[in-house]
Every structure is written in C-alpha cells, then in structure tokens.
Amino acid sequence: MSIKYILIKTSLILFLLIAFCTCQKEESENETPAADRTIIVYMAADNDLSYDAFESLQQMEQGFSESHTQLIVFFDQGDGNPCLAEVHPGKNVIVKSYPELNSADPDVLKRILQDAIGLYPAQEYGLI
Secondary structure (H helix, E strand, C coil): CCHHHHHHHHHHHHHHHHHHHHCCCCCCCCCCCCEEEEEEEEEEECCCCHHHHHHHHHHHHHHCCCCCEEEEEEEEECCCCCEEEEEECCEEEEEEECCCCCCCCHHHHHHHHHHHHHHCCEEEEEEC
C-alpha cells in the first residue's frame, strides 16, 4: 500500500471518529427531570365507599409534601367519571378523565398505570 492511501484512510477514520464523538444530544432547559419517586394511588370507589375515598383524597392533599415525590391518584367515584389527578399540598389537579369503566378489571389497572408512568417519569414507583 502506498503512503498516500494510508494517510487518506487514517484521515478519514480520524474525521469520522471526531464527528461521532462530538455528536451528542443536548438536554433542553424545558425538559422536566424525572422525579425521585412517583406514588400512584388507585382508588376504585364506584360503590358505597365513594364518600370515604373522597375524604381520603382530601387528607392526601392536606398531608402531602412535595419533596422530590409526585403523588398521582386514580379516582373512580360513583357520581362522576373516573380521573387521574396530580396531588399537591392543599389541592389536586385533574390531568386526565376517562369514560365510565370497570375499575375492578385488571386491564383497566394496567391502562391507568401505563398512563401514570408515561405522564410522570420517575426513578422509582410505588402503588397503593
């Protein structure tokens, strides 16, 4: 092989190596970092426990402190459509509503968990 061929080949390899090493995804300042932990509460209260479930949600609002943790509640109450709510100290924000469904169905639980995990990325998850 000629020296010219070796120099061209080496230069091409170095160019490609430099190009691949400098290409990296820059993190956007608008991206929300994942929380340390997301706790998902699944309350299937489309029955005579409806009032107790509502009271539990109010107690979560009063007692929750946001220290790197997200608290997400699926709430299926007898007098309204089921919803997924984000709990903050003193309030909750409905982030997704669902049509009437059977919250005792395992496929519904799976769907709700997929929605919550997709909307609220975290390093760890808990399910209540």
